[in-house]
Amino acid sequence: MLNLIYPYRNRDLQRLKNSFESLARQTSKEFKVFFIDYGSDPKTAEKVKKLCAAYSFISYQYCFTQFQPWNKSRALNSVIKTLESGFCFVADVDIIFHSTFVEKAISLQETDKSLYFQVGFTSEKDKIRDISENRFHQYRKSTAEATGLTMFPVEVLKKLRGFDEFYHFWGAEDTDMHARIKNAGFQLEYFDKEVLLLHQWHKSYRASETQKLSRRLQVQGIVQINHQYLKLAIQQKKTIINQNSWGNILSKADFLQLEAQPVNLKLTNEKAKIQAFLYGELPGLENQILKLRIEKSTFEGSGKFRLKKIFGKKVPEYYSLKEINDLLLLQVISFYRDKPYIYKIGADFKSIEFAIKC
Structure with a gap:
């Protein structure tokens, strides 16, 4: 069994549907999806909830965090702390899964080993409906520096008290988790033998940062702050974090x-x-x-x-x-x-x- 966790807020529903459809085509049905809507506006939330209900493998949860900054770590942790065992995969609403992804991911599972996957990137001109699976490898590919799409043993994440919840907005929480996994002596491996994931093109969200006051909560320079915090975490060889609490979302x-x-x-x-x-x-x-x-x-x-x-x-x-x-x-x-x-x-x-x- 593989648990896929989707953290989400106010994103395009068509890309989300494309991702769900790719999961519906999986050769292995040994998976379930935890969809965490981290504070979408009410109209969007209602549409997303309806979309999720069309797929029997998706469990939708709404969080009342629409008036808090985006925090991917906390969204993920809210699910991780409830899982008893097994493996979970940090998903992304922009990802198209190869039909054999779940089957192959399960076959690669090893106790105490986390595995992160190479991904192909589509361009603005590409139309997802025209892309065949045998072309996944033809797109520009990520390197081992891209740490976002990882399958973790649940017990490892629990021992480290999940993702660091200091990271808000656009963070480096994925790289931080990889560093702490290695610091704690657990295995981490990069899978690039074949391309099983394809990223749907979109404009950069970081490019939407503004120096003016915005109702879409922002802090100027937060990306640099997060990366300096990551550097310190690596230097200090951190392992366990979130000492006071983790995964607790505003009720x-x-x-x-x-x-x-x-x-x-x-x-x-x-x-x-x-x-x-x-x-x-x-x-x-x-x-x-x-x-x-x-x-x-x-x-x-x-x-x-x-x-x-x-x-x-x-x-x-x-x-x-x-x-x-x-x-x-x-x-x-x-x-x-x-x-x-x-x-x-x-x-x-x-x-x-x-x-x-x-």
Whole structure:
């Protein structure tokens, strides 16, 4: 038996259907799919749930994390910690499986050995319906540096407490896991004897990063931060992580409670006020729900403010809302990611709302 885990949020349904159809054609039916919808918007979630229901081998689960940053590690861990034994494969919604993939993957299973697979990449002009399986090997291929598509013994992942949940947005969680597997003395092998997986072309998601405030939660420079964190993990030869908890996802009850909570703290974008909250107020929260709303000061940019600056009078310093977004989100994912929380950017991009239960 092979357990395939799909982490997902707000992605194209046609590519997803192509992937599911390739699984429906498998020569071995000894597999099941755990589809983790990590906070798609309600309309997309309803469509995806309906699509998953058309395939008997798929178990769909919705997570109430639409107002949290993308965290592939936590999505995966939420399934891994429930598996009793056997093997699991980290899937991708863009992957087309060769019809013999499951059969061959099962034949390659060895206790304590993780196996990751070479993949072929289609181009923008390729049409999936026109691709025959005997052409998989003709496409540009990944190298051993591409670590995302791996089959793991469940017991190995459990011993290491899953994927590192520090990695948010676009991370290096797959490479981190490979490094920790090797550090712990378990086997890891790259399979490139034949191409059994094909990646459907799409625009780079990292290219969508912006220096402006976005309702699609982002932190500027997070890719570089994640890769520096990975370097430190490799240097320190880390093995077991997520010391406090792992795989615990915001519950529906906590989500609804946080949504219903009225705002009980309002701040402007004045630097001193934001710093006092981040480094004084937030660490001291205990046994309460805080809902914070941050808005741009009306004094900043006013005629009085400009006059004071002209005459050298002391005036407050201000962060932009984008700077506050990056500071606050980094603080949250670093130190409060195990707490129930939600985070929103106002529809007019003039406010930030953050609620947390401590």
